[in-house]
Structures are given as structure tokens and as C-alpha cells.
Amino acid sequence: MSEKFKSPEELEKLKEKYIMPSVSHYYEEPMNLVKGDQQYLYDSEGNGYLDCFAGILTNMSGYNQNEIEEKVVDQVRKLKHTSTVYLIQPMLELAEKLSELAPGNINKTFFVNSGTEATEGALMLAKFFTGSSSILALQHSYHGQSYIARGVTGIAQWKEAELFTTPGVHFVPNGYCYRCPFGKEYPSCNIDCARYAEEVIKTATPGHIAGIIAEPIQGVGGFVTPPDEYFKILYDIVKKYGGVYISDEVQTGFGRTGEKTFGIDHWGVEPDMMTFAKGMANGSPIGAYMATDEIADSFKGSNISTFGGNHVSSTAALANLNFIEEHNLVQNTAEVGRYLKEGLEDLKNRHKLIGDVRGKGLMLGVELVTDRDEKTPAPDKTKEVMEAAKNKGLLVGKGGLYGNVLRIAPPIIFDKNDCDDAIDILDRAISEV
Ligand SMILES: Cc1ncc(COP(=O)(O)O)c(C=O)c1O
Known part of the structure; x- marks a missing residue:
């Protein structure tokens, strides 16, 4: 590569000096990633990596995807931003598209720049609509890094100080069968994890609530996937x-x-509101929350997000959603995801380090334990597996309350050959560890 890139060591020094220490990065020996192409990333030394984390589930349709990027570059050249005090064609066309995709009466959108802002806005609207300030959130959840978003986040690592506890937020059990907080087994458990929410409402709230915010599959929580009956x-x-x-x-x-288009569709539940960010614009910064007409129309006050719905992010999102549709990627994700999951299950049969494999589509979690009977979390081994995989050319993410879950979520253009490559590298990485 002809450009002059800084070495990872030089970048780490800059980071230590100029970035707040709360921002951590993966790997003992990190790399300077400088280029992406489809499902691959490349570092400044020219090493290629098969990417199974997609920039935290964000580069959804692959890197340098011509059909998307050409539209984005064209828009950058024409007009990047005006704000919503003017009419924005790409934003309005995107809103129309979202309304087509969203279930039920969810038709109206407010655009922001991140998932955190989407959480904040959605909670504000739910409280306004119901006149209540009691919010339920799930244990092991993650909804963002602001004050309120941390307040509804149920992972100790993101709470840090008592300060991040928001009044009116009540946590209810998630559907984490592998580590059932009630010590029960599915299906004889009666799905008590879901039913317990009623006890919480009856004992910790005035008896009426603003609502609940829940991830269909908990991302940062380690791709925790509840049983079929849970969300209903x-x-x-x-x-x-x-x-x-x-x-x-x-x-x-x-x-x-x-x-399915949305995670919650798998559970036969029609939500009243939804929040989006990450993969929506294939790597361009965007966030949004949607609500039914009734809920959206209840708020007649003023609301503005300066960059929310800007020309470039909206163009990127629209191009990405069309790309997903035109290339039948939702179905591809189902098929390739099933194949990848089988490969991971097979690894589980061969490696005692793997305690659980779970997830749907191309959102698959592999929980690592040092003792299968005790389910002792293996956070150190998880780091070692990630490092070994990276050194062999595979990037995977990490999550879970104990930092012991490999998060496997490649761009959804992945095919079965990519799965074979990923499984082969993981197999060798785990064997090495
Ligand atoms: C489920 C979920 N909600 C909200 C957020 C916050 O999004 P952002 O980091 O864009 O603020 C995240 C980020 O990881 C997330 O995973």
C-alpha cells in the first residue's frame, strides 16, 4: 500500500494521550485497519481478515459495496446537510421505506445519529404518551452510553457508578436459559423469567407503567436468545x-x-415502538426511533436533532435497505446463518471450552466456560481465542456479563465458503488456546 500509515504502536500512544481512558480496544496486539472490501478488512501491513464482527454489527452489507457507496459519494458531492428546518428528500424517502417495513401501525420516524439517542427519544415519547415514568428493562441489556440509556442498561460493566442508576427504571429477568436465574430448565420452567415482570410491576411501580425497552436478542449481553414464548x-x-x-x-x-426484517418478528410480537442504528446505513452514522401514529402524534411539542436525517446518512440507509431487499439478503442470512450455527455446534461437540451456542441468522453467540458442569465463565480464554483467531485472519467480537461470549456477526453477504473459513480458523484458534 502506498499511503503512509502510522504503526499500531504509534496509534496506541496517541490514544493513551488524547482519548479518554474509558475507551478500550480489542487485542493485545491491535492492528491499524485501513481498508475494507466486501467481507474482508485489511490492515496497514497488508494483512487481510475475514470479518465476523462487521464494526459491531454495523457494516451490514459489506465494505466498499459499490451499489451503496456510489450513491453516498454522489450525495456527499451534492449536499451533505441542511437540517430538518428544510425539507430533506432522502430523509423523507427513507421514512416512507421504514414505514413500509415496520410492522402494524408503526409509521412515523424521528431521526437521530446513534442508538443511544434513539433510546433516549423512545423512552421520552413512551413516558409522554402514557403519563408514567416507570420503565421496565431486561437484565443483561445494553441500550447506550448516555445517562438515561445507561440507566436502562443491565450489565454492571456499564453502570460503574451508582450515578448511572435512573429513577423509575425496574429490571426484569431476561430469557437466559443457559444461566437461568431461577435455576430451572426449559420448557418445564413455565417461562417464569418472563412472568416475573408482573411481580416487579405489582411491587415496585404504582401499578401502571410507561413501558418496556427490550432487545429481541441481547447484543452486548452476549447474544442471549430467549425461548419462543418469552416475549409474548x-x-x-x-x-x-x-x-x-x-x-x-x-x-x-x-x-x-x-x-424476518426485525428481530422481534420471530416472537410474534407487534411492538408499539422500535429503535434503530448500527447496520441501518451500512456504516454511516445514523439512528432513529419509530412509533405508531397514535403514540407519535401524541407529542405536539418541538423536537430537533441537527444532524438527524441528514442527506448523506439518509441516502446511505435508503441505498442499504434497497440493497438488502434486491439481493435477498434476509433469506441469505437465514440459510447461511443456519449453516454457520451447525458449524459452531460441531465445534462445541469437539471443544469442551464451548458451553453454549445460540442466536439466530448471522447473530450467533458462543459462550466459553472452563468447566461445563459448573458453567464457569472463561473470560481470559475468550480473549486468547480472539487474539489467536485474529492472528490467523479472523475477527470476532466479544460480549456477555462475564466477557466470555464470542460474538459472531459478519456482514450478511456472507456465504457458506466464508462460514467454512471462519469455522476452520476458530477451530484452530480454540485448539491452540
Ligand atoms: C441494542 C443496542 N441499543 C443501543 C445501542 C447504542 O447505540 P450507539 O452506540 O450507536 O449509541 C447499542 C450499541 O451497542 C446496542 O447494541
């Missing part, structure tokens, strides 16, 4: 107590989970 039970409880159901689709949206 939770939904009915939320409705019984007057709340709105907010599905956080920041990681699960737009086909990531295969077969």
Missing part, C-alpha cells in the same frame, strides 16, 4: 399495565437475524 408473555404483561412495548432493533434490525 412479557408483551401481554406490559399491555395489562398500560405500557408501550419498545423493541430495540439496533443490533437485530433489517434482516440480521434471518428470515
Whole structure:
């Protein structure tokens, strides 16, 4: 490569000096990633990596995807930003597209720049609509890094200080069968994890709630995927107590989970609101929240996000959603995801380090444990597997309360050959560790 790139060591020094220490990065020996092409990333030394993390589930349709990038570059050259005090054609066309895709009466959108802002806005609207400030959130959830978004986040690592506890937020159990907090087994458990929400509402709230915010598959929480009945039970409880159901689709949206457009569609639940970010614009910064007409129209006050709905991000999102549709990527995700999951299950049969394999589509979690009977989390081994995989040319992510879950979420253009390559490298990385 002809450009003059800084070495990873030089970049680490800059980072240490100028970036707040709360920002951590993967790998003992990190790389300077300088180029992406389809499902591959390349570092400044020219090493290539098969990418199974997609910039935290963001580069959804692959890097340097001509059909998308040409439209983005063209828009950058024409006009980047005016703000919503003017009419923005790409934003309005995107909003129309979202309304076509969204379930039920969810038709109206407010555009922001990140998932965190989408969480904030959705919660504000739910509270406004219901006149209640009691919000339910799931244990092991992640909804962003601002004050309120951390308040509804249920992972200790992101709470840090008592300060990040938001009044009015009540946590209810997630559907984490591998580590059931009730010590029960599915299906004889009666899905008590979902039913417990009613106890929380009856004991910790005035008896009516603003609603719940929940990820269909918990991303940062380690791709925790609840049993089939879980969300329907939770939904009915939320409705019984007057709340709105907010599905956080920041990681699960737009086909990531295969077969369905949105994660929550797998559970037969029609939410009242949804939040988006990450993969929506294939790497351009964007966020949005949507609501039913009734909820959206209830708020007649003023609202503006200066960059929300800007020409470039909106163009990128529209091009990306069309690309996903035109290339049948939701179905591809289902098929290739099934194949990849089989490969991971096979690894589980051969490596005792793997305690659980879960997820849907191309959002697959591999939980690592040092003792299968005790389910002892293996965070150090997880780091070692990631490092070894990286050295062999494969990037995977990490998550979970204990930092012991490999998160496998490649661009959804992945094919079966890519899966074979990924499984082969993971196999060798785990054997080495
Ligand atoms: C499910 C979910 N919601 C919200 C967010 C926050 O998004 P952002 O980092 O764009 O603010 C994230 C980020 O990881 C997420 O995974």
C-alpha cells in the first residue's frame, strides 16, 4: 500500500494521550485497519481478515459495496446537510421505506445519529404518551452510553457508578436459559423469567407503567436468545399495565437475524415502538426511533436533532435497505446463518471450552466456560481465542456479563465458503488456546 500509515504502536500512544481512558480496544496486539472490501478488512501491513464482527454489527452489507457507496459519494458531492428546518428528500424517502417495513401501525420516524439517542427519544415519547415514568428493562441489556440509556442498561460493566442508576427504571429477568436465574430448565420452567415482570410491576411501580425497552436478542449481553414464548408473555404483561412495548432493533434490525426484517418478528410480537442504528446505513452514522401514529402524534411539542436525517446518512440507509431487499439478503442470512450455527455446534461437540451456542441468522453467540458442569465463565480464554483467531485472519467480537461470549456477526453477504473459513480458523484458534 502506498499511503503512509502510522504503526499500531504509534496509534496506541496517541490514544493513551488524547482519548479518554474509558475507551478500550480489542487485542493485545491491535492492528491499524485501513481498508475494507466486501467481507474482508485489511490492515496497514497488508494483512487481510475475514470479518465476523462487521464494526459491531454495523457494516451490514459489506465494505466498499459499490451499489451503496456510489450513491453516498454522489450525495456527499451534492449536499451533505441542511437540517430538518428544510425539507430533506432522502430523509423523507427513507421514512416512507421504514414505514413500509415496520410492522402494524408503526409509521412515523424521528431521526437521530446513534442508538443511544434513539433510546433516549423512545423512552421520552413512551413516558409522554402514557403519563408514567416507570420503565421496565431486561437484565443483561445494553441500550447506550448516555445517562438515561445507561440507566436502562443491565450489565454492571456499564453502570460503574451508582450515578448511572435512573429513577423509575425496574429490571426484569431476561430469557437466559443457559444461566437461568431461577435455576430451572426449559420448557418445564413455565417461562417464569418472563412472568416475573408482573411481580416487579405489582411491587415496585404504582401499578401502571410507561413501558418496556427490550432487545429481541441481547447484543452486548452476549447474544442471549430467549425461548419462543418469552416475549409474548412479557408483551401481554406490559399491555395489562398500560405500557408501550419498545423493541430495540439496533443490533437485530433489517434482516440480521434471518428470515424476518426485525428481530422481534420471530416472537410474534407487534411492538408499539422500535429503535434503530448500527447496520441501518451500512456504516454511516445514523439512528432513529419509530412509533405508531397514535403514540407519535401524541407529542405536539418541538423536537430537533441537527444532524438527524441528514442527506448523506439518509441516502446511505435508503441505498442499504434497497440493497438488502434486491439481493435477498434476509433469506441469505437465514440459510447461511443456519449453516454457520451447525458449524459452531460441531465445534462445541469437539471443544469442551464451548458451553453454549445460540442466536439466530448471522447473530450467533458462543459462550466459553472452563468447566461445563459448573458453567464457569472463561473470560481470559475468550480473549486468547480472539487474539489467536485474529492472528490467523479472523475477527470476532466479544460480549456477555462475564466477557466470555464470542460474538459472531459478519456482514450478511456472507456465504457458506466464508462460514467454512471462519469455522476452520476458530477451530484452530480454540485448539491452540
Ligand atoms: C441494542 C443496542 N441499543 C443501543 C445501542 C447504542 O447505540 P450507539 O452506540 O450507536 O449509541 C447499542 C450499541 O451497542 C446496542 O447494541
